[in-house]
Amino acid sequence: MSSSVNWIGYKTIVRKEVVRILRIWGQTVVPPAITMSLYFIIFGNLIGSRIGEMGGFDYMQFIVPGLVMMSVITNSYGNMVSSFFGAKFGHHIEELLISPLPNWVILAGYVTGALVRGLLVGAVVIVVSLFFTELEVQHPWVTLSVLVLTAIVFAMAGMVNAIFAEKFDDIAIIPTFVLTPLTYLGGVFYSISLLPEFWQKVSAFNPILYMVNGFRYGMLGTSDVSLTTAYVIIGVFGVVLGGACLYLLNTGKGMRS
């Protein structure tokens, strides 16, 4: 198949996804803005003023990178899982399955759509945070690269979930019972240096800790983990999940009888 066919096919999937995100903006962009505003008011302003400093920053400033990352993770995952499962459930995934597009183009198109939503919501949360605190990005490229790579990783995790899901309940299980606890325990609201040694060691097994801290390093210049370790962890998850997605698409799991 020629590269121009793949390129046009990729752009079509991305465009379709972006149109969908914008068409249902009330479900995709507004809720995170409201939720994060509440986090900033309650945790940052009301409770944060009594906590004082954390990691050498105002508590409000400290939690901004974590909350941005939390929004990006949940939205890139949520976009992929709802869009891909919706296409599977409504059978319109067949439009792509009978087309000449190879599976890696389908994967790339959907991942880019999820990335766009993750970045869009991340940008909205950053704008909201500016109403509550001042921000100065210390390492822009680190900030951007960790953000993009994390969104890609969770988009692919969302696709694995969507492929295995057989009913709408199945696409809520992982976000509720796995993603949310790991995100909340991933250093969004605290530095793990505050935890007892045992719980610090347990936290080291949480991949989201590395993503949140990698992003916090980019924005504030402070982190509980080394930046190299954060990139390696994100890279390993990216490769494993990308391979899993392609394998599942190639076998037709849940899509081809």
Added chain:
Amino acid sequence: MLALDVQNLRKTYANGVEALKGVSLSVEEGDFFALLGPNGAGKSTMIGIISSLVNASGGDVQVFGASVMQERSRAMGYLGLVPQEINFNQFEKPLEIVVNQAGYYGIPRKVALERAERYLKELQLWDKHDKPSRALSGGMKRRLMIARAMVNEPRLLILDEPTAGVDIEIRRSMWELIRRINEQGTTVILTTHYLEEAEELCRNIAIIDEGVIRENTSMKTLLAQLDVETFVLDLREPLADAPSLPEMEISLRDENTLEVTVSKSKSLNTLFSSLDERGINVISMRNKANRLEELFMRLVDKGEAA
């Protein structure tokens, strides 16, 4: 050149159901081909394998020489499919649906927009192009799926019951369109439960039942196999008993209607002159069933008996 070459195709589902038991079939380029069979015969499984939506358990399928199993992308590039079930995103608008499908085949957006407009107009859907597709009627949704399948201008178009639930006027206009598409060089494979549709449109035919091909021949040859025909005659005056005529089966359906089964070797003039001699006036006459329908029932019944 063969548009479709199916060799020893087998499919056994995970629940053990053997949907296809070594089916072989070929369709010449430019043909208008009917694939008929009762519900559960294996038609949809076969179409699913040809369009790569179902994984085969064995055998091979080639579309214009490209194996669906070995060169999926190339084979799919030749194909357009109108499935049995509505399978577009009902939150999208018809224009978006058709243009996006073109994009999946690598057609640039400008060309895709032109083609989408052309096919939506041909299928009388242009005035709905910007309305949510969930608001379309059942017939419009079926026509939208034809427009979507045509946008990549496929060399092989598979229509899986395209006129189900469509009113007669639209059905006739869809026949015209499909016939025109075929005349322009696209090979068409049609499955339908309206057998008069297959008889009207198709040149060659395969009848599949219980996962095997029962008949695969030209429409003309198949129809020639029908040795008797049954007619329904409406009478001017009521009759108490059915008349008895040599070499004809006659029964009284009601006092004003006769059912006559005549051998195809017999002239109908004999029937009418015999009735005339007995003072029976016929005011109208029609076939009891479509000719293909009669053959279809016989072939399927034969399969069941075996």
